[in-house]
Amino acid sequence: MAAQCNVVVLISGSGSNLQALIDSFRDADQPARICAVISNRADAYGLERAKAAGIAAEVLDHKAFDGREAFDAALIELIDSHDPQLVVLAGFMRILSPAFVRHYQGRLLNIHPSLLPKHKGLHTHQRALEAADAEHGCSVHFVTEELDGxxxxxxxxxxxxxxxxPESLAQRVHVQEHRIYPLAVGWFASGRLRLGDHGAMLDGQSLPATGHLIRT
Structure with a gap:
């Protein structure tokens, strides 16, 4: 069996997407191995999920640092101590510095609760309703210096x-988040997904600008 891909997951809250990842990659024959969960909040319930699964759970409080760059530098050091091939943002409520994003270029994934490029930022379900959108959903993307871009x-x-x-939409979108995040992480961990010069590539082929689409 090929060596597993070490994954570090960053969280700030309850960690429902973390739990979906834990459940998906629990078995030894899966391509990904979550080696650590790091939160910027000591009260994040996702830390308990990690501990229950026997995964290293660590806290790095952003309030203990003088500014974003100092925190991100310490976060890089902590992440790299686990030697990950992939870093996964799962409800990590921090805007990352350009230096952090560049350090993990091509191996940093995020999930966002909208059909990007629509509704970047917060309150996506309310905004989808206010815009009278016929469709809504969620997106997994490689992280670049452009927020949700x-x-x-x-x-x-x-x-x-x-x-x-907004609440009913959020509930249904969460179900889909828990489907597509393990899918994308599994693609990366098995060597199928990478970031090319012109965008995301799956099985050596450029993905369309929308990414791989799954309709429910």
């Missing part, structure tokens, strides 16, 4: 119902 890997699309609320 890196090359798309995979998007899951759900129809917006006439009676949807």
């Amino acid at each position: 890196g090359p798309l890997v995979v998007q899951a699309i759900i129809p917006v119902q006439s009676d949807d609320t």
Whole structure:
């Protein structure tokens, strides 16, 4: 069996996407191995999820540092101590410095609760309803210095119902997040996914600008 891909997951909150990743890569024959979970908040419930799964759980409090660059430098040092091939953002509520993003170029993934490039930033479900979008969903992308703007890997699309609320949309999007994030991480870990000069590539072929689309 090929060596597993070491993955470090960064969180700030409950860690539901972390749990989906833990569940997907629990078996020894899976391509990815989560070797550490790091949070900038000591009260993040995702740390308990990591401990329950026997994964190293560490806290690096951003409030203990003088500015974003200092925190990110310390975070790089902590991440690199685990020698990961991939770093995964799973509800990590920090805007990353350009130096951090460059350090992990091509091996840093994020999931965002909208069909990027629509609705970058926060409050995506409310904004999708206010825009009267017929479809909504979530996106996995490589992280670049542009916020929520890196090359798309995979998007899951759900129809917006006439009676949807931000809460009902969020619930249905979460289900899809838990499907596509392990899928993308598995592609990367098995060597199928990489960041090329002109965007994301799967099995040696350039993915379209939308990434791989999954409709539900």
